[in-house]
Amino acid sequence: MTTAATQPARPGKAVRTPKLRADATRNRERIVLAARDAFVELGPDVPLDEVAKRAGVGNATLYRNFPDRTALIREVALLVKNRILALAETAAAEADTAGASPFDALQRFAHATVEEKLGALCPLFTDRVDPFDPELAETRERLTAAVGGLLARTREAGELRPDVDHGDLFIAISQLTRPLPGTSCRLLDDFVHRHLQLFLDGLRAPARSVLPGRAATFQDFQAHH
Amino acid sequence: MTTAATQPARPGKAVRTPKLRADATRNRERIVLAARDAFVELGPDVPLDEVAKRAGVGNATLYRNFPDRTALIREVALLVKNRILALAETAAAEADTAGASPFDALQRFAHATVEEKLGALCPLFTDRVDPFDPELAETRERLTAAVGGLLARTREAGELRPDVDHGDLFIAISQLTRPLPGTSCRLLDDFVHRHLQLFLDGLRAPARSVLPGRAATFQDFQAHH
Amino acid sequence: MTTAATQPARPGKAVRTPKLRADATRNRERIVLAARDAFVELGPDVPLDEVAKRAGVGNATLYRNFPDRTALIREVALLVKNRILALAETAAAEADTAGASPFDALQRFAHATVEEKLGALCPLFTDRVDPFDPELAETRERLTAAVGGLLARTREAGELRPDVDHGDLFIAISQLTRPLPGTSCRLLDDFVHRHLQLFLDGLRAPARSVLPGRAATFQDFQAHH
Amino acid sequence: MTTAATQPARPGKAVRTPKLRADATRNRERIVLAARDAFVELGPDVPLDEVAKRAGVGNATLYRNFPDRTALIREVALLVKNRILALAETAAAEADTAGASPFDALQRFAHATVEEKLGALCPLFTDRVDPFDPELAETRERLTAAVGGLLARTREAGELRPDVDHGDLFIAISQLTRPLPGTSCRLLDDFVHRHLQLFLDGLRAPARSVLPGRAATFQDFQAHH
DNA sequence: TATGAATGAGCCTTCATTCAT
DNA sequence: TATGAATGAAGGCTCATTCAT
Structure with missing residues (x-):
């Protein structure tokens, strides 16, 4: 629902794009869920590296999706x-x-x-x-x-x-x-x-x-x- | 001798003896009060340097009186x-x-x-x-x-x-x-x-x-x- | 995969894969050598920041590789x-x-x-x-x-x-x-x-x-x- | 032997002076001995407060006698x-x-x-x-x-x-x-x-x-x- | 003079954030 | 794009030294 309405009909290179975007969306979701749980368990000052680890992604991936703690x-x-x-x-x-x-x-x-x-x-x-x-x-x-x-x-x-x-x-x-x-x-x-x-x-x-x-x-x- | 019962009746030099200790006690109190307020306002993770600053003492003075955050x-x-x-x-x-x-x-x-x-x-x-x-x-x-x-x-x-x-x-x-x-x-x-x-x-x-x-x-x- | 036995014969992209890891390994080595020299010259209590400086890395890099002085x-x-x-x-x-x-x-x-x-x-x-x-x-x-x-x-x-x-x-x-x-x-x-x-x-x-x-x-x- | 040859014959106020000097000399000696032992046991970086404590004097007394570590x-x-x-x-x-x-x-x-x-x-x-x-x-x-x-x-x-x-x-x-x-x-x-x-x-x-x-x-x- | 207390500077360590692959 | 690594800026704490009594 967040960033959803992507053009599914576009031809050409776009055929690979949705694939990646699905991956990315999956990553975003995992990060958000991991963040929620980490916030609940460890409090609002939990290190973001901990969130990334729980989400199973590198910390830089987290930052790519959410430029800072506020965005997350x-x-x-x-x-x-x-x-x-x-x-x-x-x-x-x-x-x-x-x-x-x-x-x-x-x-x-x-x-x-x-x-x-x-x-x-x-x-x-x-x-x-x-x-x-x-x-x-x-x-x-x-x-x-x-x-x-x-x-x-x-x-x-x-x-x-x-x-x-x-x-x-x-x-x-x-x-x-x-x-x-x-x-x-x-x-x-x-x-x-x-x-x-x-x-x-x-x-x-x-x-x-x-x-x-x-x-x-x-x-x-x-x-x- | 540590805290209170200093000769209230005796005049003269006797009043000077507890003087320095009075200063120190005053400092302790100021630190505790500053800590209480800082904890209330900034939360339990407030930097102890902030507490010291509010109390108007150097940080080492705080540590002299309270060896760690727990003691404070x-x-x-x-x-x-x-x-x-x-x-x-x-x-x-x-x-x-x-x-x-x-x-x-x-x-x-x-x-x-x-x-x-x-x-x-x-x-x-x-x-x-x-x-x-x-x-x-x-x-x-x-x-x-x-x-x-x-x-x-x-x-x-x-x-x-x-x-x-x-x-x-x-x-x-x-x-x-x-x-x-x-x-x-x-x-x-x-x-x-x-x-x-x-x-x-x-x-x-x-x-x-x-x-x-x-x-x-x-x-x-x-x-x- | 961690250290050495990378395909020596294969040309092309394969050489790039261990590249970053090679960098990190290089850093580890530089830190250990710098530490050895610093220990020799300045004694076992040499500030680790000094070691990091000699190794040409930030202090946190040193800590990433060696969680404490003992590990180093x-x-x-x-x-x-x-x-x-x-x-x-x-x-x-x-x-x-x-x-x-x-x-x-x-x-x-x-x-x-x-x-x-x-x-x-x-x-x-x-x-x-x-x-x-x-x-x-x-x-x-x-x-x-x-x-x-x-x-x-x-x-x-x-x-x-x-x-x-x-x-x-x-x-x-x-x-x-x-x-x-x-x-x-x-x-x-x-x-x-x-x-x-x-x-x-x-x-x-x-x-x-x-x-x-x-x-x-x-x-x-x-x-x- | 160090600061010994004090005038024992002088009259007047001097009668009280040697008393104090004896005290001071005693303190000096205790500090030096405590320092030697502390250096032996704890190494040359022993805190000077530790030396003072061992000597049974306040730290400022140590500094009065020996302006810095080197002098001691x-x-x-x-x-x-x-x-x-x-x-x-x-x-x-x-x-x-x-x-x-x-x-x-x-x-x-x-x-x-x-x-x-x-x-x-x-x-x-x-x-x-x-x-x-x-x-x-x-x-x-x-x-x-x-x-x-x-x-x-x-x-x-x-x-x-x-x-x-x-x-x-x-x-x-x-x-x-x-x-x-x-x-x-x-x-x-x-x-x-x-x-x-x-x-x-x-x-x-x-x-x-x-x-x-x-x-x-x-x-x-x-x-x- | 002797003392306890105060101070500021420095080191260790952690973490948010950026970089290079 | 995703990643592991690198970085610098704080914060906690200790200690040499100075101050005030």
């Missing part, structure tokens, strides 16, 4: 956000199903993002990706829309306290699920879902307190992540 | 834990006041730990301090006792859901209030108290869900922090 | 021991020649080791190389065998006092020829062969004294060097 | 040379005793210098002390005279080969007894006297070889040590 992070961000977008769209659909509890869909979505390592990867997104990057912006908008729909549906069903917004959800999820640096995040995993659930319980209507500050929007989440 | 972290941990201990003891006392709501005391304590940067400093405590350090152990025990009393009181008052323990509180607080590395944590501060409050709302009795896993004890918190 | 020392040790082994084997052959004086061969060998800087490099071998390193062990065994044969032959010829062994020879040679640290060893060279000769005169049968202690074996030499 | 080395050199001078004078006297073997006296002297760590300390003397230092020069001359007499006596007795001189003796002794850097010199001590004896056997008349080069004088030894 951008790709990981895109990957993760797209996967979370898919989860959000699924959850939104579930929430719209007749007879279903929108809050249940919301909860499933929240817990599912943990598996996508949203928390582990958030540190990457901070002030290291261009906030005006168009492709990221598009994903962001679609994610905002999907989660916005989900929340709206939940609110309409009277299950969500009215004084919270998308940003509150995302910021809190990413905070609660963020592993300690240098720790293989297994340690935390024992309690992540537990504390996330406590937070979700706090989101449920009726509100049990008056919240300080204002509701966080997706903009606020972006500002951080 | 230990001192910061001690400082922070002692300050939080004081907060916990205050809160426990408030909770015992007739007519007061123990949960209110708990909430005030939780929000107060944010100002002490509990979350910012937790990453330091992980596998970087000796878990058997006696001084740290003592502080830990006193902290466990104080918070344990506070929670017990709250539980007895029927304000706390029964399926949570100290560890849940500390782990979640430290996660929710942990700033992103490299971010001046002002960004997060806008929402920290808000999301902490949502979590506290989730802690209130009656429980709104069945929590997965088991209650986290202070041991679990220590294992991480 | 190991390579120098191997180089020197192999060169001395060659001398010993030559001398052993000469000693076996009919009509030749085995003691003369021994003396030529001893003086030749001076040019190989045995003494200059011995300090490196002490407790800085793994005593169980297999490659070093093999060289050591072959060296022991060659010199042992040479000494046995000399002893049989009645030219060597009977109360000495290999270790006495090696320890004394390395001591007598060891330059002062920080001294370009030219100063010493004027007298090294002279004093070595005096020592060799002392080795000659018949013994002119009763030696204290016991004969030093190659093990003893290894223990030091 | 000079004092150690003086101390050691004076002690060896005493040995040489004793040996010369023994050599002159009717019926005694001058070569035996020479041998005893040579072995005795080992205990004075001549070899261990020689590296200090190299290009780190001023060759024109008058006090050192005086000691040197007296040492030359004493050993010269001893050698002359031995030569006259027909026990010493005629083609060697003082320098040969001193250079070889210091080489043979020099410990490996970083090694507590116990390791070497097992064999030092043994190899020194072999060298002495080589010195004995009649000469068993033609020596290369020229006889080394005390000047040559000084050039190195």
Whole structure:
């Protein structure tokens, strides 16, 4: 989806070009996946040589594809956000199903993002990706829309306290699920879902307190992540 | 002779004897405070030269006082834990006041730990301090006792859901209030108290869900922090 | 594929394949030789940056090839021991020649080791190389065998006092020829062969004294060097 | 002997001055002795703080007495040379005793210098002390005279080969007894006297070889040590 | 004067990034 | 294009030397 729409019809030398491009694309993907895993396991300061080794490519190949760490992070961000977008769209659909509890869909979505390592990867997104990057912006908008729909549906069903917004959800999820640096995040995993659930319980209507500050929007989440 | 009990009453030359030592002690303190702030702002990998610069001393002076990063972290941990201990003891006392709501005391304590940067400093405590350090152990025990009393009181008052323990509180607080590395944590501060409050709302009795896993004890918190 | 046996007969592109590797190998060799010379001239604590500069490479290149000082020392040790082994084997052959004086061969060998800087490099071998390193062990065994044969032959010829062994020879040679640290060893060279000769005169049968202690074996030499 | 001839007769304030001077002198001596031992055990690069600690004084006291490492080395050199001078004078006297073997006296002297760590300390003397230092020069001359007499006596007795001189003796002794850097010199001590004896056997008349080069004088030894 | 503390310079090592094949 | 190698710029830490008490 990233750099896809290449001319398949061109004759001549082009016949060999797609072959190479397939290889290159394969390499790109392996690097991005390796980077995501390395970031999750070793933290955002993992040496890029380590990423290259995990991807099974030379370090220079990594640099050829991603001129610097920021460019690689951008790709990981895109990957993760797209996967979370898919989860959000699924959850939104579930929430719209007749007879279903929108809050249940919301909860499933929240817990599912943990598996996508949203928390582990958030540190990457901070002030290291261009906030005006168009492709990221598009994903962001679609994610905002999907989660916005989900929340709206939940609110309409009277299950969500009215004084919270998308940003509150995302910021809190990413905070609660963020592993300690240098720790293989297994340690935390024992309690992540537990504390996330406590937070979700706090989101449920009726509100049990008056919240300080204002509701966080997706903009606020972006500002951080 | 090492630290405090210098003759307060004696005038004259006697005041000059501890003078140099006073200077050194002052330096130690400045370094620890600078370290705490630097850790909070720049994360646990902040160059020690940066800490020295902030403290206004040469880097070797830092190394003279703290042979390595671990020793410095230990001192910061001690400082922070002692300050939080004081907060916990205050809160426990408030909770015992007739007519007061123990949960209110708990909430005030939780929000107060944010100002002490509990979350910012937790990453330091992980596998970087000796878990058997006696001084740290003592502080830990006193902290466990104080918070344990506070929670017990709250539980007895029927304000706390029964399926949570100290560890849940500390782990979640430290996660929710942990700033992103490299971010001046002002960004997060806008929402920290808000999301902490949502979590506290989730802690209130009656429980709104069945929590997965088991209650986290202070041991679990220590294992991480 | 690693080192040598590249197709010598094949023309064309095949010659280019090992090219880069040849470059790297060349670099390794330059580093080892530069290290040997630097160790000889400046002593075993010479800054590795100095070695890198002499080799004409960046310091990180040195570290890429030799992860630490020990690894570099190991390579120098191997180089020197192999060169001395060659001398010993030559001398052993000469000693076996009919009509030749085995003691003369021994003396030529001893003086030749001076040019190989045995003494200059011995300090490196002490407790800085793994005593169980297999490659070093093999060289050591072959060296022991060659010199042992040479000494046995000399002893049989009645030219060597009977109360000495290999270790006495090696320890004394390395001591007598060891330059002062920080001294370009030219100063010493004027007298090294002279004093070595005096020592060799002392080795000659018949013994002119009763030696204290016991004969030093190659093990003893290894223990030091 | 170094800074001794202080006016004992002066009245007035001077009565307290000698007291202090005695203290200071005591400190100087302790520092020099500690330095000698530290040099022997840890090598010529031992941190001066280590020397100060061994001497039981603050590091600044060391610097007050010896402005830099060179000055301290000079004092150690003086101390050691004076002690060896005493040995040489004793040996010369023994050599002159009717019926005694001058070569035996020479041998005893040579072995005795080992205990004075001549070899261990020689590296200090190299290009780190001023060759024109008058006090050192005086000691040197007296040492030359004493050993010269001893050698002359031995030569006259027909026990010493005629083609060697003082320098040969001193250079070889210091080489043979020099410990490996970083090694507590116990390791070497097992064999030092043994190899020194072999060298002495080589010195004995009649000469068993033609020596290369020229006889080394005390000047040559000084050039190195 | 003697001392503990402070300082700056230097070496080892790692890592992001570039180069040559 | 993909690769292994090379590079330089930091950061951690030690030590000789100076300062302030």
